[in-house]
Structure formats: C-alpha cells, structure tokens
Amino acid sequence: MASLEHYEAFVQTIERGSLTGAAKRLNRSLQSISRALAALEDELGVELVRRTTRRLHPTPAGFMLFEKLRTALKDIENARAEAGRDADRVSGVLRIGASVLFAPNHVVPTATAFLQRFPEVEIELVLNDALADLIEDRLDVAIRIGDLGAASLRSKKIAQLRRVVVAAPSYLTRRGYPKAPSDLSTHLCVVRTFGPEGDIWPLTQGAEIARVPVKGALRCNDAAAANAAVLHGAGIGLAPLWQVRHDIDAGRLELLLPEFEPPPIAVSAVWPASAGAPARTRLFIEMLSHRLAGERI
Template sequence: MIRIDDLDAFVAIIEKGGQTAAARHLRRSVQSVGRSLSALEQDLEVQLVRRTTRQSGPTEAGQAFYRRVKPALADIHEARLETANRQAEPSGLLKVGAPAAFATAFVVPAVRDFMERHPRIEVELQASDRPVDFFAQGLDLAVRIRELPDSGMQARKLGELRVGIVGAPTYFAHRGRPAHPDDLADHDCIVRVLDGEEASWPFRINGRRRLVRVGGRFRTNSMPAIHAATAAGLGLGLTPLWQVRAPIERGDLEVVLEQFESTRIPIHAVWPATRQPALKVRLFADLLAAKVRHGRL
C-alpha cells in the first residue's frame, strides 16, 4: 500500500535534487526519506530515482510519475488540511507580499475566496516588485518568483511560469523574425532597466543556459510599458507569457525563439522557517496554490 509520507518523500527528492535536501525540507532523517523511496519503488516495481554520489534525478518513469502524482498529492493535502481544521476558524490580520502583476492576477482572486470562506479574516496586501523584508514589513507570507537561495525561509512551491520573447506582426513585417538568439544583435530589444543589472536575456542553447546581450532604443523599468511597447511595434520584449496571453490569442503579439526558451521560473510562497505557520497562513497558501495550479502560466 502506497503511503502519503512515501509520496511526499519522492516529490521532495525530485524537487530538491536529492535525499539529503529532501530530508532537510521535510524535517525527516535521510534514512527515513531513503526508506520511503525504496518502499515506493518496491510497491510500484519500477525505479523512480537514479541515485549517484552527488545528486539524485528522476528516471523516465519517475518523471512521468512525478507529473501525475504532484497535483494529486497537493489536492490530498488540501483536503486533509480542510478536514482536520473544519472545526477551527482562522481569524485576525493576514499580511501578504507579492509582485505587483502576480498580485493582481492571482493573489487578489485568492484573497476574495479566502475572505468569503473565513469572515473573521482581514487581509493586507503589499504589492511590489522590490524584495520584501519580512520582519520590517511584518508579513505573514510572501510570493517569490525565482529560484530560492538557501536561506532561513520555509517554502511552498506554487507552480512555474514560462518566459518568452514576443513582438508585434508590424515589427516582424519590417525587421523580420529572429531565428536564433544571436540574431537579436540585429534587432531592437526593449530592455527592462533594473538596479545594476546588465541588458542580457537567458536562453537554452545546445542544452546549456546562456545569457545573450541585447539592446535597443527604448528602455523602461515597467513591465506594462514593455507590453505596450511591443504591441506598438517598438521592438521585441522578454516577458512572462501569462501576462500577455490575451494579446497573443488576439494575434496582436507573436512568440519567437520558443525552442531556445530557458527553463521555467518557479513560484513559491515563503515564510520564516523559524516561525511555525499559523492556520491562516497554511490555509491561504493552499488556496493560492490551487489558483496558480489552475491558471495558465
């Protein structure tokens, strides 16, 4: 019989890259995580994880099993949590931080449902693209859209988003379409101006991640401005594709260099590891994960 703890261990091994990191994440011993993986493989009669001395990676069967079991496991945990807390009613102020565009598209709908379910809850949302300081801002939970450094934060992975290059048909009619990232040297690229960052875009070329220097006549620190500028034909823009889904479907924007797109960017809900998350934090993280899971990223 497959146990939930064994599935948790398997998912953590895949997401964290090995048994040691998975054990640290789950707050279990390495031996316990290893036993869970062995029991799961024995039950399924197939090797799920390829072990090496440095790290662990999924086999083809393991990758397929992970894709199927991950959302199902999230639903099971959500159902268990709701059942376990059906008599408890969260209350008080929940302070959430998130990037501005993500907050509008995902956090606010989650807040609406959360407040409808729990009338004793109040929510304060701080939407900003700047890094947040948990203790200075008094946050209970924040959304991070990037790889997480090894820090004193507990994390719940919400999903992944796809980032791509878009341009308007009018731009392509005049300038042509790039066939390779190196072709961007001959194109106007709309650069997002951020503190101290070079104008480089990430790609995966010949199986490796490579940064390609880009430039153009128009620069801005605003993602909405990048979207407007690409639609106006001023150049090519690098953007999370979910943010421009509507103009892509209308044909106002087109995606190029899809075969060279870098790996997807993870989305996490985080809170201090030194703090046991309150019921309101756990319930909101579960609800937000469901919103992201059913979104189009």
C-alpha cells in the same frame, strides 16, 4: 505581573503605530491599551515607546521586546489553532505581499475565495515590486517570483512561470523575424533594467542554456511599461507569458523562437522562519498553490 493582554496591547501598538489602532484591532478601549502599556513600562522599569506627533515608535529596548513577544504571541496563536484542529475557526489578519502586476489576476482571486471560505479572516494585501522585508513590513507571507530573498526565510514553490520572446507585427514587418537566438544581435530589443537578466537573455539551446546579449534603443525599469513598448513596436521583448498572453491570443503580439524558450522561473511562498506559520497562512498557501496549478501561466 504583566498579563498576556498587556503583551498583546504592546505588540499591537507597535504594529499599528498608535494606541487607537491597537484598541481597534483588539476591540478594546483606548484607555485600557494606554493603561496596559504604562503598566508594562512600570514593571520593566524602561521606556518601551516614544511618542511623536504622528506615530508611536519603539525604543531600542522596546523593539527588542516587540520582536520576541511577536514571535511568542504567534506561537501561542498557532498552539491554540493546532489544539482546536478546526479549519472553520481560522481567524485573524493575514498580511500578504505580492508584486503589483501579478497580484490582481493570480493572488486576488484566491484571497477572495479564501475570505468566503474563512469569514473570520481579514486579508491585507501589500503590493510592491521591490523585494519586501517580511519583518519590517509585518508580512505573514509573500508571493515571490524568482529571487526568494533572505536565506533565513522558509519557502514553498507553488508554481512555475513560462517566459517567452515576443514582438508586435508592426516591428516584425519592418525588421523581419529572428530564426535563431544569434539573430537577436541584429534586432532592437526592449531591455528590462530590473531583475537578474537585463540585457543578457537566457535561451534554451538543446540541453543547455545560452546567455544571449541583446541591445536596443529603449530600456525600462518597469514591467508594464516594457510590455507596452514591445506592443507599440519598439522592439523584441522577453516577458513572463502571463503578462502578455492576452496580447498573443488577440494577435497584437507574436510568439518568437518558441523552440528556444527560456527556462521557467519559480513562484514561491515565503514566510518568516522565526515562528511557525499559523493555520490561516498555511491554508492560504495551499489554496493558492492549488489554484495556480490549474492556470495557464
């Protein structure tokens, strides 16, 4: 009968894409991983893995087994961690998804501190501005700004991000200052073609949120490039404060319409609902939440 070691070898083979990767992850020999996979296929009487020249891929039956075993093994790991009740023994690989711009300043410092606190943990950062699929990308937790993605995910709000309207002094010298949201219709605005707003900016007017149409000669699908365009005087921009704070502090950008500041957007940690979050995931979320609470974002 297949043992827990057989199941672990199979799951790691699929996650790592090779027998070699599984052997390295489990600190076992390549031969033992190969034997475990063959024994599991023999016992079940079905092919679980197809081998190509570059990577191993699960068959339909293999993928179904992988999904169930992955959840079961996480539950076993969680049970062991809970039984130990010893935070100093937190270990394993923690795969964290985050956006390319947000991670360096706001996730990496916490990740570094976390590794110092829990030296038996390894962290893999998976940075992507697209909305990652946690199961497909094998993420334990993702740090998301705004959209949480699938409703089946578990989530915890860990911070709120201010958004501001800004422009470069060179632009304001040419075109003047908007005094009210309606004035934006006479200005050039740098439009972000990604995200929920685009060319409709949500600005606070009293107790309500006004959706103000904007337009401009430059549209962009990347946050860093959009911020650079605003910095070079292409037009007025709407951006999270954390992305442009240094330029505001240095006088390279000016804050506009502060009394009409858009509502903040949430930063949340999300993780798969199919299994309870292991101790390392919960502790990382707590540490990141505490750190962000003390930052000006």
